[in-house]
Every structure is written in structure tokens, then in C-alpha cells.
Amino acid sequence: MKKSYVRYLNLALLIVLAILILIFLYIFKLSDFNKPIPDAITLPKEVQESIANLKPQKVLNVPILLYHYVEYVKDEGDTIRKSLNITPYMFEQEIKTLEDDGYTFVTMSDLADALDDKNNLPSKPVILTFDDGYRDFYTDVFPILKKYQVKAVAYIVPNFLNKPNNMDTWMLKEIAKSGLVEIGAHTMNHAYLSDLPLERVKYEVEESKKYLEKNLGIPVTTFAYPNGTFDNQIIDVVKKAGFKTAVTTINGIFAQDINRFFLYRIRPGARTGQSLLNLLDNPDAIKY
Ligand SMILES: [Zn+2]
Numbered sequence: 468m469k470k471s472y473v474r475y476l477n478l479a480l481l482i483v484l485a486i487l488i489l490i491f492l493y494i495f496k497l498s499d500f501n502k503p504i505p506d507a508i509t510l511p512k513e514v515q516e517s518i519a520n521l522k523p524q525k526v527l528n529v530p531i532l533l534y535h536y537v538e539y540v541k542d543e544g545d546t547i548r549k550s551l552n553i554t555p556y557m558f559e560q561e562i563k564t565l566e567d568d569g570y571t572f573v574t575m576s577d578l579a580d581a582l583d584d585k586n587n588l589p590s591k592p593v594i595l596t597f598d599d600g601y602r603d604f605y606t607d608v609f610p611i612l613k614k615y616q617v618k619a620v621a622y623i624v625p626n627f628l629n630k631p632n633n634m635d636t637w638m639l640k641e642i643a644k645s646g647l648v649e650i651g652a653h654t655m656n657h658a659y660l661s662d663l664p665l666e667r668v669k670y671e672v673e674e675s676k677k678y679l680e681k682n683l684g685i686p687v688t689t690f691a692y693p694n695g696t697f698d699n700q701i702i703d704v705v706k707k708a709g710f711k712t713a714v715t716t717i718n719g720i721f722a723q724d725i726n727r728f729f730l731y732r733i734r735p736g737a738r739t740g741q742s743l744l745n746l747l748d749n750p751d752a753i754k755y
Contacts, residue, residue: 508717513699514729523723525582529573530720530747531594533732534558538603553737555607560739562615565593568744572618574649575689579711582724593747595619596714596732598653598691600627605638612647622653622691622714625678636682643683651689652676652710661696668701673708689713692729702728719750 535551537558553561565572571589578594580586597604600623612619621642627633634642642648652675654660660668672690679687688711692701695716705713705728712727719731733750735743 508695510717510729511698514697514702517699518725521725523725525584525724527578527581527588527592527722528720529578529588529592529594529722530750531575531578531596531714531722531730531732533714533716533734534595534597534608535599536601536603537597538607553735555611557737557739558608559611559614561735561743562611562617564739564743566615566617574618575620575651575712575714576649578722579688579727582712582722582727596622596651596691598622599657600624600634600639600653602632602634602638605634605642609642609645609648613645616647618647618649620649620651620689622651622689623675623679624653624655624657624693625675626656640683643685649689650679650683650685650687651691651714652679652687653691654693657693659694659696660692660701661698665700665704668704669708672701672704676708676710692716697729720747 534553537553537555539554540552568591570591570593573588573592573594575594575596577586577588577592581588595617597608597619600621604621608619611617623639624633628639629635639650643650652672654671655675655678656671658667658671660671663671676687676690679685688709690705690708690710690713692713692715697705697713697715702713710728712730714730714732717729717731718733720733721731731750733746735746738746
């Protein structure tokens with residue numbers, strides 16, 4: 468009796484151990500699978516070297532905020548979306564914080580014009596940017612922008628349009644016409660540009676501009692590097708395509724004439740109130 472009890476106990480322990488190993492493997496594999504492609508967070512060395520001896524003629528203090536999803540995430544298992552998401556409530560609080568503190572919401576075109584001495588920016592400018600053209604920009608962000616009459620910039624990937632997770636063409640047309648949202652290009656296919664041959668880079672950059680301009684009937688003059696990756700050659704393609712500014716995912720405030728094609732951005736996350744204002748005053752204090 469006692470012997471068989473021990474045998475069963477051993478068997479039970481083995482089963483528990485096997486289950487634990489399976490759970491471990493499952494979690495490990497899952498987290499690996501769900502890991503977002505890391506954004507570039509520092510200026511590439513060759514770009515750094517190319518500007519090392521340049522003296523900026525114009526320096527502006529314009530925080531550019533970077534958002535992805537703003538929604539109530541329905542699928543609790545969607546860890547990528549959850550990590551990039553803030554709730555519409557939080558977003559509205561952030562807008563209120565910035566408004567109450569005297570910030571004025573401007574666009575990338577306003578920034579380009581200021582860099583070109585064509586206009587002056589208000590005393591406390593801020594730019595809201597949204598990457599990828601997710602559907603929640605139309606359903607959750609746009610109503611808040613309209614409520615507060617706040618301007619923003621949406622970087623669109625044409626070949627993502629009309630997919631379940633992304634805006635339909637009619638939604639894009641509506642936001643583009645609203646006078647509140649500037650449309651920027653984000654390549655045709657959300658391409659990881661540093662991995663592509665030059666011809667392909669040109670296609671992704673130039674076609675996304677042409678496509679959006681043709682379909683929306685507006686000039687598209689700002690560009691966002693997918694995953695923030697770029698180098699001197701890619702910057703050159705973006706410049707020659709006729710863009711006036713380009714944004715990266717590098718953390719910080721860095722709006723000078725010499726780096727208008729690799730502008731830094733700040734991820735506010737769910738910060739509201741004083742912690743958001745502190746971040747805008749000192750973005751380098753936050754490490755990602
Ligand atoms: Zn993107």
C-alpha cells in the first residue's frame with residue numbers, strides 16, 4: 468500500500484514538473500513571438516558624424532509626441548497592442564494637461580515653415596503624431612481632437628488601409644479634410660528601410676507620398692521612418708522625394724534645421740498632469 472502510494476506521488480510530481488516545463492516553454496515562446504521589433508533609439512553613427520561639424524542656424528523647442536494605439540484594448544492577450552496603447556480617457560487627460568499649461572497644438576508643416584523662416588511658432592508649441600493609421604485614430608482619437616479643436620499629424624501606410632485594424636479610405640479622407648489632421652507618409656508597406664536595396668527604399672518612400680497626394684488631393688510633406696530606422700542614404704531619398712521634415716523614434720526634443728530629416732520624439736505613454744509636463748521639460752531623463 469505504502470509502496471504504491473510513493474509510486475503515485477512520484478508520478479504526480481513528474482506530471483507537475485512536465486506541466487511546469489510546458490508552461491515555461493509556452494510563456495517563453497509566446498513572449499518571444501510577441502516581442503515588438505525594437506525601435507531605433509539612438510542616432511546612427513554615420514548620421515552623427517555627418518552633422519558633427521555643422522552649426523545649427525535655427526533651434527526650436529518643439530516637443531513632438533509619439534502615439535500608436537489609443538483605445539480600450541478588447542483582447543487582453545494582445546500584448547503588443549497593450550504595450551503601445553493608452554486609453555482614450557488618458558489621452559483626453561493629456562490634451563487637457565497640455566491645454567491648461569498653455570501649449571498650442573501645431574503640425575509638422577507649421578514646424579517646417581518655422582524652420583524655413585516662413586512663420587513663427589506660438590510660444591509653447593507641441594505636436595501630436597500618430598503612427599500607422601490604426602482604425603482607433605478615427606474611432607477614438609479624432610472625436611477628442613474635434614472636441615478640443617486640437618491639431619495632430621497621422622502617418623499613414625497606404626497598403627495597411629482598409630484592413631480590420633486600420634482606417635478605411637473614407638475615414639482617411641474625412642480626417643484629411645477636417646483641417647485638424649495633417650497627413651504624413653510612413654512608406655507603402657511599413658518597410659524596415661535599412662534592410663532594403665536602394666531602389667526598394669525609393670519605391671517605399673516616393674510611392675507613399677504620391678499615393679497619398681493623389682488620393683487625398685493634398686500635399687504630403689512629412690515622413691516617419693518605420694521602426695525609426697534610417698541612415699544617410701535613406702535621409703537623402705526622403706529629402707529628394709520632396710518631404711520637408713521626417714520623424715524618428717529617438718527619444719528627445721531636437722528640432723533644428725540640421726536635423727529636420729531625423730527629428731526626435733517623446734512617448735508620453737499614460738503620463739498626465741505634472742509628470743507629462745516634466746517629461747516635456749526634460750525628456751532625456753526618461754530611459755526606454
Ligand atoms: Zn510605424
